[in-house]
Amino acid sequence: MSTLYFDHNATTPLDPFVLEAMLPYMGANFANASATYTAGREARRAVEQAREQVAAAIDADPTEVIFTASGSEANNLLVRGYADAWLAEAGKPAGVACTSIEHPCVAEPVRALGRAGWAVSELAVNESGVAEKAGVSALPEQTRLLSVMSANNETGVLQPVAQLAGQYKADRDPACCFHTDAVQAFGKHPLSFRQLNAAGVDALTLSAHKIGGPKGAAVLVRDRQLPLMPLVYGGGQEQGLRSGTENVAAIVGFGVACARAATHLEARIAQARILQQHLESWLKSRGAVVFSHTAARLSNTTFAAFPGVDGETLVSLLDRQGIAISSGVACGSGKDGVSAVLLAMGVDPLLAKGAIRISLGMMPYGVSTIEDVDRLLGQLDKVLSQLQRFAAVA
Amino acid sequence: MKLPIYLDYSATTPIDPRVVEAMMPYLTEKFGNPASRSHQYGWDAEAAVENARNEVAALVNADPKEIVWTSGATEANNLAIKGAANFYQGKGKHLITLKTEHKAVLDTMRELERQGFEVTYLDVLPNGLVDMAALEAALRPDTILVSIMAVNNEIGVVQPITEIGELLRSKGILFHVDAAQATGKIDIDLSKLKVDLMSFSAHKTYGPKGIGALYVRRKPRVRLEAQMHGGGHERGMRSGTLPTFMIVGMGEAFRLARLEMHEENKRIQALRDRLLKGLFDMPEIYVNGDLAHRIPHNLNVSFAYVEGESLIMAVRDIAVSSGSACTSASLEPSYVLRALGLTDELAHSSIRFSIGRFTTEEEIDYTVDLLHKQIGRLREMSPLWEMVQEGIDLNTVQWAAH
Numbered sequence: 052m053s054t055l056y057f058d059h060n061a062t063t064p065l066d067p068f069v070l071e072a073m074l075p076y077m078g079a080n081f082a083n084a085s086a087t088y089t090a091g092r093e094a095r096r097a098v099e100q101a102r103e104q105v106a107a108a109i110d111a112d113p114t115e116v117i118f119t120a121s122g123s124e125a126n127n128l129l130v131r132g133y134a135d136a137w138l139a140e141a142g143k144p145a146g147v148a149c150t151s152i153e154h155p156c157v158a159e160p161v162r163a164l165g166r167a168g169w170a171v172s173e174l175a176v177n178e179s180g181v182a183e184k185a186g187v188s189a190l191p192e193q194t195r196l197l198s199v200m201s202a203n204n205e206t207g208v209l210q211p212v213a214q215l216a217g218q219y220k221a222d223r224d225p226a227c228c229f230h231t232d233a234v235q236a237f238g239k240h241p242l243s244f245r246q247l248n249a250a251g252v253d254a255l256t257l258s259a260h261k262i263g264g265p266k267g268a269a270v271l272v273r274d275r276q277l278p279l280m281p282l283v284y285g286g287g288q289e290q291g292l293r294s295g296t297e298n299v300a301a302i303v304g305f306g307v308a309c310a311r312a313a314t315h316l317e318a319r320i321a322q323a324r325i326l327q328q329h330l331e332s333w334l335k336s337r338g339a340v341v342f343s344h345t346a347a348r349l350s351n352t353t354f355a356a357f358p359g360v361d362g363e364t365l366v367s368l369l370d371r372q373g374i375a376i377s378s379g380v381a382c383g384s385g386k387d388g389v390s391a392v393l394l395a396m397g398v399d400p401l402l403a404k405g406a407i408r409i410s411l412g413m414m415p416y417g418v419s420t421i422e423d424v425d426r427l428l429g430q431l432d433k434v435l436s437q438l439q440r441f442a443a444v445a
Numbered sequence: 446m447k448l449p450i451y452l453d454y455s456a457t458t459p460i461d462p463r464v465v466e467a468m469m470p471y472l473t474e475k476f477g478n479p480a481s482r483s484h485q486y487g488w489d490a491e492a493a494v495e496n497a498r499n500e501v502a503a504l505v506n507a508d509p510k511e512i513v514w515t516s517g518a519t520e521a522n523n524l525a526i527k528g529a530a531n532f533y534q535g536k537g538k539h540l541i542t543l544k545t546e547h548k549a550v551l552d553t554m555r556e557l558e559r560q561g562f563e564v565t566y567l568d569v570l571p572n573g574l575v576d577m578a579a580l581e582a583a584l585r586p587d588t589i590l591v592s593i594m595a596v597n598n599e600i601g602v603v604q605p606i607t608e609i610g611e612l613l614r615s616k617g618i619l620f621h622v623d624a625a626q627a628t629g630k631i632d633i634d635l636s637k638l639k640v641d642l643m644s645f646s647a648h649k650t651y652g653p654k655g656i657g658a659l660y661v662r663r664k665p666r667v668r669l670e671a672q673m674h675g676g677g678h679e680r681g682m683r684s685g686t687l688p689t690f691m692i693v694g695m696g697e698a699f700r701l702a703r704l705e706m707h708e709e710n711k712r713i714q715a716l717r718d719r720l721l722k723g724l725f726d727m728p729e730i731y732v733n734g735d736l737a738h739r740i741p742h743n744l745n746v747s748f749a750y751v752e753g754e755s756l757i758m759a760v761r762d763i764a765v766s767s768g769s770a771c772t773s774a775s776l777e778p779s780y781v782l783r784a785l786g787l788t789d790e791l792a793h794s795s796i797r798f799s800i801g802r803f804t805t806e807e808e809i810d811y812t813v814d815l816l817h818k819q820i821g822r823l824r825e826m827s828p829l830w831e832m833v834q835e836g837i838d839l840n841t842v843q844w845a846a847h
Contacts, residue, residue, distance in 0.1 A: 054484070054485060054486070056484075056486060058478075058481060058483075058484065058486070058487075061477075061478040061480075061481045061487075062476060062477065062478035062481070062686065063476070064473075064474075064476040065472050065473065065476055067473075070472050070473070073472075077460050077465055077468075077653065078459075078460070078462075078465065079459075081457060081458070081459040081460060082453075082456075082457065082764070083453075083456040083457040085456075086453060086456050086457075086764070086766065087757075087767075088449065088453075088761070088764045088765075089449065089761075089764075090449070090451075090764060091456075091764075120516030120517075120520070120655060120685065120688075121516075121685035121686055121688075122685075122686070123673060123675040123676065123684045123685035123686070124516070124673055124685055126675070127672075127673045127674060127675070127684075139559075154675070154676075155674070155675045155676045155677070155684070156673075156674070156675030156676060156684055156685070157675075159674030159675050159677075159684065160673075160674045160675070162674070163671075163674050258686075260478075260686060260688075265472070265688065265690070266478075266686055266687070266688035266689060266690065266691070267516070267655045267656070267688030267690075267691050268655075281556075282523075282672065282673070283519055283520050283523045283672075284519075284523055284549065284552035284553045284555070284556050285519040285522070285523070285547070285548045285549030285552050285553070286519065286548045286549065286552075287548070287552070294519050294548070294549060294552065295516060295517045295519035295520060295549075296457065296517060296519070296646075296648060296654055297654070298516070298517075298653075298654045298655025298691075299654060300653065300654065300655075301654075301655050301688070301691070363483075366483040366484075367483065370483065370484045370485065375483070375484035375485065375486055376483065376484070377481065377483050377484075378483055
């Protein structure tokens with residue numbers, strides 16, 4: 052029995068078109084992109100072409116794109132790099148903020164700044180998991196950096212990033228920094244760095260392996276006016292902001308994945324939306340609570356709980372039936388197995404313990420079908436009945 | 446024989462086809478996130494990552510728990526040096542390194558200076574080796590860490606890591622070793638070496654680019670302040686989704702190195718000696734760096750009375766690195782060669798030949814012929830060479846100002 056994969060927010064299968072583009076750089080074209088002979092220049096050309104593909108997909112200038120090894124690294128580069136640049140200029144820490152539902156790779160570097168003397172504030176979300184403009188205005192005046200994710204990895208909730216950035220800049224010195232972690236939104240929702248930048252967004256993060264690209268490649272896209280210090284020092288690659296031999300194969304893969312992810316976006320969103328509605332109406336009919344169901348959300352993400360049914364148990368029973376889903380984030384931000392995102396939304400911890408995340412495939416490769424979803428629902432039905440019988444006996 | 450001939454294995458190596466084969470399942474059906482704890486895709490990926498960790502540890506005789514994945518040796522060097530400096534700054538704020546270290550170490554040290562640390566950059570001996578007396582003299586009560594590479598990337602000299610380790614351990618000073626150029630080339634036994642932190646790279650040892658590791662000693666335990674925070678991967682020392690296929694590649698590459706390095710190095714030594722012998726029947730040629738304390742893969746040679754840029758243009762049939770900075774097209778002379786006392790002119794007219802797994806005897810012979818032909822041609826065009834041939838000592842010549 053083959054396994055059905057519904058954990059696309061954790062990672063996606065590598066698109067075979069992407070792999071095909073990568074293979075020459077894992078074979079004959081292996082040169083170091085910093086080498087000056089012909090093969091090195093060819094590797095350099097491939098890296099720069101990928102940079103253009105990423106830039107085109109996010110509507111940015113190629114010179115605004117800095118390659119890193121992961122979304123986590125890009126987020127750390129932004130948070131730490133901006134803070135270091137501020138320290139170098141102002142001589143003393145200021146304030147830094149992110150939402151209460153950020154991925155740990157933003158929240159943790161922010162906390163690390165707190166240990167280094169920065170004043171840390173949290174931008175709360177409402178019961179639907181959405182951050183609001185009033186919350187931004189309430190942040191301390193000295194807040195130099197605010198990071199708000201474009202789409203939440205667990206609930207799929209889309210944040211009104213442009214409005215929040217506009218409010219943030221209107222309230223204080225516009226030279227302060229607004230960043231958005233767009234790792235989950237990219238390829239699933241229309242995004243334009245040009246437009247976001249005009250609204251006050253200074254930088255955003257994208258990752259390859261969430262859109263059919265390889266693990267090990269990501270970017271920070273940033274306004275070149277933004278003061279930034281490197282996180283990794285050395286040979287001075289990536290405009291001096293990220294040293295280290297370029298990972299040519301993965302970068303090439305990211306470029307092609309971006310070109311693929313930019314195609315038929317509206318159609319892919321519409322198709323996933325149909326499956327999502329089908330899935331969620333079934334879940335609701337069986338008594339499940341779908342979190343953030345009234346908010347604007349990614350069309351591939353469903354975060355739900357059956358009251359009284361433990362999420363982990365459900366996930367492991369489904370795994371035995373050949374269905375791969377998740378109980379929350381892959382790299383546990385949760386406390387005692389409870390989603391920190393749901394707690395931040397004010398969800399009852401008992402209900403939150405029941406949370407399961409189903410994230411559908413909506414990239415050009417590995418797209419989930421109605422048959423896949425029906426098979427998932429069939430297995431879910433079986434497992435739920437089992438659990439109910441068990442509960443009845445107990 | 447295919448041209449150009451690749452003799453730049455110290456810049457990067459091709460991925461061994463056996464390594465690519467090991468990686469392929471993780472580029473296709475086994476695509477899970479190793480941090481996914483709820484399904485088979487995640488568990489398969491995690492098992493592959495741990496198997497690779499065992500292989501990396503086995504090559505250097507370490508405990509797999511002492512291996513932390515990074516995106517390469519540059520990040521490993523940054524994590525080791527900044528991580529230790531940040532953690533132990535209460536003990537002291539002085540660090541020591543060599544002027545001939547890789548930029549990833551030197552630039553990290555510069556950043557620490559910006560943060561208020563003090564760094565001593567030691568000169569090396571004219572043969573490129575560390576001056577042990579100078580190192581010992583530079584140690585201070587507030588010295589917290591010394592960083593010295595195992596094998597130099599430009600001249601291939603092997604530093605006395607054993608002796609340095611003994612000295613530093615006796616003084617309670619941490620020892621970081623950049624071993625990016627050393628794996629598969631020299632024996633490394635971390636159960637015996639008094640090394641606390643060691644950086645590794647996959648793509649210098651026939652693995653993929655974009656992956657490396659840092660060895661962090663457990664007994665006695667070395668603590669680091671993480672440089673990348675997040676999901677708490679790698680026991681909190683380095684967050685970020687692990688690129689399974691690259692990690693599998695590094696594991697396989699290091700496994701092959703462990704099994705084959707001794708045979709392979711004999712073959713490579715023979716090729717290097719053949720190159721050396723072939724070049725040295727020409728006059729006014731100098732080997733840079735100690736020839737005895739050196740990996741068999743490297744030959745760095747200065748060709749006197751030849752202009753640097755013309756030399757590079759003349760040997761385009763071989764892919765080599767010149768005595769100019771590798772990270773820029775600018776013709777800055779190599780700071781490593783300058784540290785050995787070479788003049789700018791001689792540094793410019795230098796070539797690093799680095800030989801590897803797929804180099805053949807035929808390629809070495811072609812290279813020797815090519816250099817004979819081109820060096821001869823370039824020197825014929827050189828007025829300086831003409832003067833030397835006429836017996837004029839160039840040091841006595843009064844050059845007109847221009």
